[in-house]
Amino acid sequence: MNEGHEEPPKLPIRERSSRPGTGRHRRPLPANLPPDAPALVLAVPGKAEEVAAEVAAIVRLDNPQIDLRLVSLGDGGADLTQEFTGIAAERPTAGPAAVVVPLVTGPHPRVLRAVRDAVRQSEAAVKITGPLGPHPLLAEALHVRLSEAGLARADRMRLFNVTSPVDGIIVATAGGDEAARGADATAVLLAARLTLPVVPAALDGVPTVRDAAERLRKIGANRLAMVPYVIGPETDQERITAAAEAIGAGCAAALGAHEAVARMVCVRYGATFGGFEDFDDLAE
Known part of the structure; x- marks a missing residue:
């Protein structure tokens, strides 16, 4: 108990760190992507119906700077091949044209085979991420x-x-x-x-x-x-x-379309480049 008239010393105020957040709650993508950032292509097993569209909508809402394309694998990958070819024609040849994220939680041989075949047939510079999980x-x-x-x-x-x-x-x-x-x-x-x-x-x-x-x-x-x-x-x-x-x-x-699914799409896209600092060094 303080019996005198002096006020007790004040505790120091803890200031918020200026460093970006780390860990799993860190923002997976920077607020401003380079103008030549690759497109994000969501490869959807089967038809790109409501669930996939909702996932894409959440990604776009949180990251309006991303050029996001939603493509179905329902036809075996023909639409994906066409999408890659179109994206490559719109972008500089020095870096990757697109990053394709298979919309699956784990290994799915049929889906991954269709994505790889589409990349090969399009002859575009495309990077393929792993599945969304585990995480x-x-x-x-x-x-x-x-x-x-x-x-x-x-x-x-x-x-x-x-x-x-x-x-x-x-x-x-x-x-x-x-x-x-x-x-x-x-x-x-x-x-x-x-x-x-x-x-x-x-x-x-x-x-x-x-x-x-x-x-x-x-x-x-x-x-x-x-x-x-x-x-x-x-x-x-x-x-x-x-x-x-x-x-x-x-x-x-x-x-x-749980928020975690949309976030993992962004995590896989962002982790492909480890920071988006220099796309020119990423050409395959």
Whole structure:
């Protein structure tokens, strides 16, 4: 207690750092891109319908400086080849004309093969990014989808005094066996968030959703939930619903146009150049 008349010394004021943010909340793209920045091409498995259009709209809203093109792979890649050729004709030949981001969360051989074929046939200078995942942002989005469906706790701060509605989670992928293997890291990230066993499965490969369910039940997890680790165009919704019903599991919605998906599109585009400092050095 201060018994005198002097005021206690004031604590120093902490000033905000002038450095740009770091970590996963850092802005993935600079506010001003060079005028010759490559186009961002979103390659969509199947038809470029509502979900893909919503993802593109979010990217454009947050990054109006990007020349974004939305292209469907529904025809096997012919439209993508034509798009690359047109973009290359509009841009200087010294640097890459476009960066193509496949709109998939993990390995998807059919999609990636179609993209590579389109690049080769167009003979344009195009860089291909990896899939959007794995990444903590996508694991967080899966958690959100589970909580929206009432299949997981929404509050991570009360993990030890709130009963979980399920005791095992299946992360269901599309893209065959390779996609299921690629979802291992995401399953680990989601398990850490939920403190529950989480295993990956393929809607169109092995391990199947039924295989994953049997694996969970062998360790005592009988109340199961499935969360589709897909954006939407990669697979048919009926296949997702049927897979969950066949094992008696609750099912969350696909990632869809979650903000994390749009952000990861920008992360993949931006990471291709590591800062956008000199496009002339990036020609292939």
